[in-house]
Each structure stands twice: as structure tokens, then as C-alpha cells.
Amino acid sequence: MIKFLNTLTHRIEDFHPITQGEVRMYTCGPTVYSYAHIGNFRTFLFEDLLRRFLKFSGLRLTQVMNITDVDDKTIRDSKAAGQSLRDFTEKYTEAFFSDIATLGAERAEIYPRATDHIDEMVTLIKKLLESGHAYEKDSSIYYRIKSFPSYGRLSGINPDDLQDGISSDVDEYEKESPKDFALWKTAKEGEPFWETEIGPGRPGWHIECSAMSMKYLGESFDIHTGGVDNIFPHHENEIAQSEAVAGKPFVKYWLHCQHLIVEGEKMSKSKGNFFTLRDLLADGVDPMAIRYLLLSVHYRQMMNFTRNGLEGAASSLRRLTDFLRSIRDTTFVEKNTGDLSPVIKEARRRFIDAMESDLNSSGALGAIFELVRDVNTALQRDGVTRVEAAQIESLFSDFNRVFGVLVPPKTVDDQDILQLIEERKGARARRDWKRADEIREKLQRLGIILEDAAKGTRFKRV
RNA sequence: GGCGGCGUAGCCAAGUGGUAAGGCAGAGGUCUGCAAAACCUCUAUGCAUCGGUUCAAAUCCGAUCGCCGCCUCCA
Numbered sequence: 001m002i003k004f005l006n007t008l009t010h011r012i013e014d015f016h017p018i019t020q021g022e023v024r025m026y027t028c029g030p031t032v033y034s035y036a037h038i039g040n041f042r043t044f045l046f047e048d049l050l051r052r053f054l055k056f057s058g059l060r061l062t063q064v065m066n067i068t069d070v071d072d073k074t075i076r077d078s079k080a081a082g083q084s085l086r087d088f089t090e091k092y093t094e095a096f097f098s099d100i101a102t103l104g105a106e107r108a109e110i111y112p113r114a115t116d117h118i119d120e121m122v123t124l125i126k127k128l129l130e131s132g133h134a135y136e137k138d139s140s141i142y143y144r145i146k147s148f149p150s151y152g153r154l155s156g157i158n159p160d161d162l163q164d165g166i167s168s169d170v171d172e173y174e175k176e177s178p179k180d181f182a183l184w185k186t187a188k189e190g191e192p193f194w195e196t197e198i199g200p201g202r203p204g205w206h207i208e209c210s211a212m213s214m215k216y217l218g219e220s221f222d223i224h225t226g227g228v229d230n231i232f233p234h235h236e237n238e239i240a241q242s243e244a245v246a247g248k249p250f251v252k253y254w255l256h257c258q259h260l261i262v263e264g265e266k267m268s269k270s271k272g273n274f275f276t277l278r279d280l281l282a283d284g285v286d287p288m289a290i291r292y293l294l295l296s297v298h299y300r301q302m303m304n305f306t307r308n309g310l311e312g313a314a315s316s317l318r319r320l321t322d323f324l325r326s327i328r329d330t331t332f333v334e335k336n337t338g339d340l341s342p343v344i345k346e347a348r349r350r351f352i353d354a355m356e357s358d359l360n361s362s363g364a365l366g367a368i369f370e371l372v373r374d375v376n377t378a379l380q381r382d383g384v385t386r387v388e389a390a391q392i393e394s395l396f397s398d399f400n401r402v403f404g405v406l407v408p409p410k411t412v413d414d415q416d417i418l419q420l421i422e423e424r425k426g427a428r429a430r431r432d433w434k435r436a437d438e439i440r441e442k443l444q445r446l447g448i449i450l451e452d453a454a455k456g457t458r459f460k461r462v
Numbered sequence: 463g464g465c466g467g468c469g470u471a472g473c474c475a476a477g478u479g480g481u482a483a484g485g486c487a488g489a490g491g492u493c494u495g496c497a498a499a500a501c502c503u504c505u506a507u508g509c510a511u512c513g514g515u516u517c518a519a520a521u522c523c524g525a526u527c528g529c530c531g532c533c534u535c536c537a
Contacts, residue, residue: 362475
């Protein structure tokens, strides 16, 4: 049974999709005004892990991830760049797709752009105006929080307790209550706007997610995710908007990913610890090590992203890939002293149990690594049978369907490397260790590690 | 001020009542021409501190200390 901690109830709950066998999920996507940073990717990869595990569990899945391509920041920065909003956001949208592909994330079914759904948003706003949940003030339109009694349920915030800080009202527009939020912002000089039935202007941030999620997933759907910072006000506002229109529960399970810090400090541009994927790749970091590291810590746990951790993740990953290779390279035995089948079965059970427990990825990895040790021990002692090897391959294949951290080894059989290995083989046969070591060292300088195994010499890149 | 989270070895981290998973790093050993990989052994009588409940607590309760988040359209 899959269980999730539901932000809405603060409880671990059994997961029962609204329609049996089918999951409809909305994951808050990027605001495309710059390259996404490592913290953003933690959330996106958490969503990818969730996506993969739901599918692995046999559920049919429709995932929608929005692209926010109009808001204060995209407008501000496109202006600064001297580009149209569309051209500007297109650049970062493409960068986003390219980055998540590098990190091995599967594609969602639908990636709706906010600017392609202005009509849907206008329709919602009109309904909110008609029902008295929204009001117009100086040509902008606001949501009246007082009109929605359960406002604050998700975040546990009582609107009356909110500090009326000066900064909470950054808009110069007038509102009935400072806590009310903008659904529609009237057109301003020099800013993009849409000519609509509710006047010229642009949407507020929250309404896009209500409009697009309901359009593609229906008025009630199963899962909605995002970073913890979205709980309030973004997701709270989405609930208020959507339920006021539909009159039924908006989302059944809310899942929120905790933030990360970098080298023990909150990530910020001024501290210089603000990493994009490109920064890390330029530093020679393996994207799969980043993926592994980000997935290895439970998603609700604050994680500390460090250089040290990245190196550790790369080593852990290498242990897994080396293990798989030794399974593939080994000569099977007919019979061995210990039957591995129950061990493999137990590892699979523990892996799935952990993942079903609110995506306990650390526990799941623990199960995999224990199997690795047990099988390596068997390999050392006896060897494995063909049947056992097939069971291990099958488990690892399932593991990788969920984690997606093992990439097939590059099959670039570099002719020069093979030739040098062949030459070294001859040298070793002649017991010409000097020449053999020269070749090893030469290749090592090129990042090629030679390993002399029972079945001959093999190489890997570091 | 309001709401919430966290504190487990050098580092990362699982474990929410039954006697401390796992990974990385480190030390010693086995194997190997050397090396790598792998394996074996070692590395927390203890889970921030102090009390309490219990036959039994890292796990439940209370207090204290420390760190952090949200309440600002930052994942």
C-alpha cells in the first residue's frame, strides 16, 4: 500500500486514487526567467521519482507540469534583456527541458504554458466575480479571502494572524483587505497585457495553476506537488480559487518537497553558493551523481548539498555500476553453497516497502546496497547461477525504472584503447611489467582505469 | 508575534516502543606481478541535554539548549 504524508491533513495516509488504477497529478513547474538552480531540481527530481514510482506500481498516470511564462519577474527580466516576453521565456523554457533531460527526468504528459491559457483563466475569474468571491478595484480583480471560510486549512495559517507587513502589499493597487490576492492585474504602461472580457491586463500568479490543472485534470484530482514555499500562499490560494468555482474538493493529496541548503548555508546569489546545473557540469560533475545525491535524501528532509556529498554520491553510484558489470562479466556456476533467491526476494520487498512508505528513498537504497554486498560476497566465495543473475538483473532493472540513476555504459569501443590493452596483454605475457605499467599509466592520464579481472582486462572511465 | 520542522559516528543518512540499516571517507587484512574492483575486520554501550512514562525509549510525554523554514509571487 502506497502511503504519503498529506500536507492537507498532516497525516500519513494510504493512497487511494479517485479513479482506481489511474492517477492525475499536477506538479508546479518552473518560472522561466533564468536557469533553474539546484534547489529547483531537487523538487523536479522528487516529482520525477514520484512519477516513476507511481508508474512502477502499475498506475496509469497523467502528469501536468505548468510553465509560468508571465509574472513580475519574467516581465522585468525580459525588459532588461530587451526581448519580447515570448522570446525571452522561450529561451529559458528550452533550457529547462534540456536540464531535466540531462538529469534523467522523464517527460510529463503535458506542459501547459500560462500564456496559452489566458482564456481559461478569464473564465474562472468571471465565475469568481459572479459568485462574489472576487471583486474589482481600479480595474484589477482580487480574490476576497473572507468569502472562503476554510482559507488557511492547507498551511495551518489563520488569516487573522498574518502580519500586515509593509512588504506584503507590494502592489500599488488598492485592495479591500491586505490579505486578498490579485487574480487579474490591470494593464500597466510598458507591460505586456491581454485584451479580454474582464478588461486589459495580465493574470495573477495563482490563477494559472487553477485554470490549467482543472482544464487537464478535472475539478478534483489526486496529487498536487511543489516546494514547501508554495504551501503558502500559492497552494492555499489555488484551493480557494478552485473550490470556490467548482464547489468540490480540489486536490486529494498535497505533497511538498523540502528545500536544500548548500555547504550548510542557505543558497543565495550573494553568498556565491547559487548553483545552476550548468555551473556544476562545467565543473566536471557527473549529472547522474547530482541526481543520485538529490534523490538519496528523503524529500521532506532538509538536505545539505555539498561538494563532499557529490563525491560520495559519485562513489556510491560507481559501486552500483561496478556491481552490475561484475554480474554481467561473471561466469555462471551450476551450483553454489548459498541460495541467493530468498535474499534477492527480500531485497525487492524491502525496496518496495520503503518506497511505498512516503517515498523513503534512503531506506530503498539501503535495501539495494545490502543486496550488493551479499551478492558480492557470494561472488567472492562461489559465484552465482544463471537464474540468480537473472533475478538480480530484474531487480536492478526495476530499481532503475524508479531511480533512473544507472545509465548504460558508453559503448564507445575506442580503438586506440583496445589496441593498447592488447599490447599490454602481450607485454604481461612476456612478464614485461615495465611496459605493462607504462600503458596503464598512460591510459590513467587519459582517465581510463584498467582492471585485470579473471576474464581479461576491462576498462572504465572516471 | 503566529505556525511548522530538525538535532543519530569524521560526513550523508534509515529507523517512530523491542534493544542502532545503508552509503561515503578512514585504519588493518585477504586476493593480485603491480593496481583496481571485491571480500573480511575495525570505527555511536549510544541517537542534542535533563527529567518522566514503560518490563523495554533514538522512538512516547515534559522541560532546556541549538539550528532552520514559512508568515514577503524564492522549489
